[in-house]
Amino acid sequence: MIKIPIFDPSAEVASIHEEVIESLKGVLFSGQFILGQNVKSFEQEVADYLGVKYAFGVNSGTDALVIGLRAAGIDQGDQVITTPFTFFATSEAIHQVGAEPIFVDIDLETYNIDPNKIEEVLTPNTKAILPVHLFGHSSDMDAVQAIADKHDLKIIEDVAQGFGGEYKGQKLGSIGNVGCFSFFPTKNLGTYGDGGLVTTNDEEIARLIKMLRAHGSEKKYHNELFGYNSRLDEMHAAILRVKLPKIDDYNNRRRDIASRYQDGLSHLEEIILPKDHSDVxxxxxxxxIRVLNGKREELKQFLLEKGIGSMVYYPVPLHKLPVYKGENWSFEWSETAADEVLSLPMWPFMSTDIQTEVIEAIKSFFE
Known part of the structure; x- marks a missing residue:
């Protein structure tokens, strides 16, 4: 029986439930349920927070990627360079717009795309780079931007796991041509259901995003494109407006928890801990963490027997999934990561006592 889950929202919910209920009451009594005042206000507030000109709420993080790619001009037959060590939605969205994902291996220290390998796979059909800021750590955006500028490529940032993160003082999702966010409940900024966001500083891309999320029409009933029904729900916007002003506090709490993990586990030689970098x-x-010497599953089971949850993100790199069966791809560091990574319990309101129990369990396994 799990007594310490990988993620527990209960304390957060308890701390804000009165604000959330009042906000939801406001939506109910307003009679505006689709693209109402809360969505409009949230879009402006989140744009201001991220430092972008335009932000548009959509139905999910996956829709954000699909719409973001299309608005950036990615189309049938184009190639988009991305990482194979990410959630399937990243490459799925590329296929959904008719393009082809071209995988590049990761930097094993950050789990993000290795920019040093990008130029090796460029072709005349390459139109964009899609870096993923995995686990909340930014990709090397200077290197990605330099390659994009040199070869006239678009950058679509996958920021599903990085809301509030920064690269050299700039918020993730404000650096490339398009930023794509998820508000899935477990995300750093999550709602109590599905939701997503697309950001840009480009006026024409913004115009297309706004059209694509509403059936491809700029003027109602005058459809110009084949678009989607993908709008952030007014209720979820109301919840996100309560949570957005607290996101820096939530992220600082996560960083404090990470620091305690570092202090408690740094002496163990059979695991490799995540690293903070000065520009991120x-x-x-x-x-x-990475668990060495083939002990990942043994540690995971040991923790489970003690009632402590953990998760493997991700056990199969994208290029090894059944949908790519028949492709003869090999990416050494992505495959190494898939064999060794283990995510430990993490949420902003995780108590020191609970975290100490996790740390002591891991120490007892190795010691």
Missing amino acids: LHVYHQYT
């Missing part, structure tokens, strides 16, 4: 504000969507 890591917001620790996950605290992910």
